Amino acid sequence: MLSRRSRKAKKKAKRHKKIKFSVVLGVVAALIIYGAWGVSAPAPSKSEAPKKAQVSRSAPVLAPATLEITIYNQVTSQTLPGIPISIGRVFLTTDSSGSAQADGLTEGEVDITVRAQGYGVHEENLVLESGDNTAAIRLESSTETSVFEIGSFERKAYLTIDDGPSRRWTPKVLDILAREKVPATFFLIGRRAALQPDLVRRIYLDGHEVGNHTYSHDYRELYGGSSRNLFYSLSRNSEMLAGILGFSPNIWRPPGGVTGNFRAGWQSRVAAAGYVTVLWNVSTGDGSTQTTSSQMVENSITYLDRLGPKEQAIILMHDVRAPITVALPKIISEIRKRGFQFAVLEDKTRITGLVRGP
Numbered sequence: 001m002l003s004r005r006s007r008k009a010k011k012k013a014k015r016h017k018k019i020k021f022s023v024v025l026g027v028v029a030a031l032i033i034y035g036a037w038g039v040s041a042p043a044p045s046k047s048e049a050p051k052k053a054q055v056s057r058s059a060p061v062l063a064p065a066t067l068e069i070t071i072y073n074q075v076t077s078q079t080l081p082g083i084p085i086s087i088g089r090v091f092l093t094t095d096s097s098g099s100a101q102a103d104g105l106t107e108g109e110v111d112i113t114v115r116a117q118g119y120g121v122h123e124e125n126l127v128l129e130s131g132d133n134t135a136a137i138r139l140e141s142s143t144e145t146s147v148f149e150i151g152s153f154e155r156k157a158y159l160t161i162d163d164g165p166s167r168r169w170t171p172k173v174l175d176i177l178a179r180e181k182v183p184a185t186f187f188l189i190g191r192r193a194a195l196q197p198d199l200v201r202r203i204y205l206d207g208h209e210v211g212n213h214t215y216s217h218d219y220r221e222l223y224g225g226s227s228r229n230l231f232y233s234l235s236r237n238s239e240m241l242a243g244i245l246g247f248s249p250n251i252w253r254p255p256g257g258v259t260g261n262f263r264a265g266w267q268s269r270v271a272a273a274g275y276v277t278v279l280w281n282v283s284t285g286d287g288s289t290q291t292t293s294s295q296m297v298e299n300s301i302t303y304l305d306r307l308g309p310k311e312q313a314i315i316l317m318h319d320v321r322a323p324i325t326v327a328l329p330k331i332i333s334e335i336r337k338r339g340f341q342f343a344v345l346e347d348k349t350r351i352t353g354l355v356r357g358p
């Protein structure tokens, strides 16, 4: 476990060293193009409030910049070779590892054009700056010819279990997952993790992934004031989880989702601080104390059957009440029946922008 994590951490550190500017291109939650300016800027720290972009516009600096783009399939994590990209007058094609690098760019506006088979031509105008920059660009698939033809397609299902750890229910959920041999992603609340550090370790050692669900989970505290409060709760939980596990996850889920909670600019500030927001598209509805286990199964079926034939499923449930212990094996069976492979969410999965459940 430790070696797996330290390898991952090393890989992450290496990537961050190169990354200054990232471009994320999503294709109907299928393709992500992830780019980086290869200039030495510090990696965004999760435990800090977001920094303002350190840009001095009054004195134009013609420092050469390097742009590195890697294109990969979000679902299979497979990188995509042979994708033509043009950046201004520089023409590139991704190499066998799905990467392309443009050297000697200068600060200012650049036009980036990407031609990925099945997704038409995507053009974007970006401003290169010397500070931390992040831009998100969404691509729409124009045809059924999809990027999955390049990689092997597996339809993934991500069980996500929020609000724990709970001394009473989490061990039961972990037993079910072990019996079913299914991995899940647990979005943990810091003040609960503080009380149950052994349970946090068991979640991770059992092979599951953990995510940040803020320290307090208190809506009024998180969303009632400035975004500082949200960042405080996020970084406090990061520190709590790092103290227990030796790392803090980049993935996080906003309590209650984003809609109606976030104000303008919050989403980009959270992303700029290095957090990857994970929402959901299948809600079991068990956020409500009224929901029974059979309703959880019915809700799951309803949402699963609304997904497109190649869409991945992110299932939302909670391990702080009894119904999950009855519903979970049945929900797993319904997911299996539909041909999904179970997987955990990780930093590189970078899934955002799904629906708010009932």
Ligand SMILES: [Zn+2]
Pocket (backbone or CB within 6 Å): 162, 163, 213, 217, 255, 256
């Ligand atoms: Zn929650």
